[in-house]
Amino acid sequence: MSAVFDALAAPRRRDILRRVWDREASAGEIHRSFPDVSFGAISQHLGVLEAAGLVSRRDVGRFHYYTARRREMGHLGKWLEEMWDDALATLKFHAESEERASRRRKGRKP
Amino acid sequence: MSAVFDALAAPRRRDILRRVWDREASAGEIHRSFPDVSFGAISQHLGVLEAAGLVSRRDVGRFHYYTARRREMGHLGKWLEEMWDDALATLKFHAESEERASRRRKGRKP
DNA sequence: ACATTATTTTAGTGAGTACTAAAATGACCT
DNA sequence: AGGTCATTTTAGTACTCACTAAAATAATGT
Numbered sequence: 001m002s003a004v005f006d007a008l009a010a011p012r013r014r015d016i017l018r019r020v021w022d023r024e025a026s027a028g029e030i031h032r033s034f035p036d037v038s039f040g041a042i043s044q045h046l047g048v049l050e051a052a053g054l055v056s057r058r059d060v061g062r063f064h065y066y067t068a069r070r071r072e073m074g075h076l077g078k079w080l081e082e083m084w085d086d087a088l089a090t091l092k093f094h095a096e097s098e099e100r101a102s103r104r105r106k107g108r109k110p
Numbered sequence: 111m112s113a114v115f116d117a118l119a120a121p122r123r124r125d126i127l128r129r130v131w132d133r134e135a136s137a138g139e140i141h142r143s144f145p146d147v148s149f150g151a152i153s154q155h156l157g158v159l160e161a162a163g164l165v166s167r168r169d170v171g172r173f174h175y176y177t178a179r180r181r182e183m184g185h186l187g188k189w190l191e192e193m194w195d196d197a198l199a200t201l202k203f204h205a206e207s208e209e210r211a212s213r214r215r216k217g218r219k220p
Numbered sequence: 221a222c223a224t225t226a227t228t229t230t231a232g233t234g235a236g237t238a239c240t241a242a243a244a245t246g247a248c249c250t
Numbered sequence: 251a252g253g254t255c256a257t258t259t260t261a262g263t264a265c266t267c268a269c270t271a272a273a274a275t276a277a278t279g280t
Contacts, residue, residue, distance in 0.1 A: 008119075010268070038271075044268080062226045137258090148239070151238070154238080171248070172248070
């Protein structure tokens with residue numbers, strides 16, 4: 001019940017959840033997306049996410065493919081998407097205003 | 111940004127948030143709802159919730175009234191309500207089935 | 221059977237945090 | 251000013267948990 005909150009509490013797990021949001025990926029592929037953390041840690045995080053019901057697993061041979069269970073998340077999923085979109089928009093805004101500032105710097109007369 | 115997740119990570123803070131979900135309450139009143147925890151802890155939790163933007167504060171004299179900022183929570187608010195309703199439904203179900211079991215126990219012949 | 225690849229599990233460590241008790245702040249009253 | 255009431259803040263402690271490194275499990279290939 002509160003396993004979902006616990007699962008979402010760790011930033012790294014939210015990053016992983018986002019990584020498998022619209023395409024499934026094997027544990028190894030996911031690990032390659034986070035080169036700064038060990039494979040073991042990724043596997044543990046995936047276990048927590050799965051136990052919380054936030055991702056599902058599909059085994060093919062020795063590969064374990066994970067994907068977000070968006071359907072069953074309902075409002076939670078919407079909220080996460082909202083946050084991620086907002087974060088992107090914020091980044092975009094900062095990048096653009098930085099670009100504008102850069103153009104101003106280049107364009108000014110000395 | 112992830113302050114919201116951090117705030118929601120602690121079960122006690124979720125309980126407090128729920129306590130001020132549809133009626134505001136002073137820090138003292140809230141504390142009285144959780145007799146097993148110190149006043150200081152409650153105050154700290156309220157600070158975290160407020161910093162995360164999940165509750166707002168209205169000061170009247172020496173009283174600080176807190177209330178959930180449901181409007182600005184959007185999907186997050188919906189999800190929380192969903193969870194709480196589900197939890198209630200589950201409790202209700204268990205209570206009822208326990209009552210049924212109790213009736214069965216009373217009704218059986220020895 | 222053995223080696224290789226993909227993943228999980230275990231044991232141990234360091235950092236973050238929920239908590240308590242006590243001190244500090246702030247508002248009201250006489 | 252001094253005194254109480256409501257709340258916040260501080261200092262210290264115990265516990266949880268994200269992480270690493272290494273060992274264990276599992277599936278495939280030779």
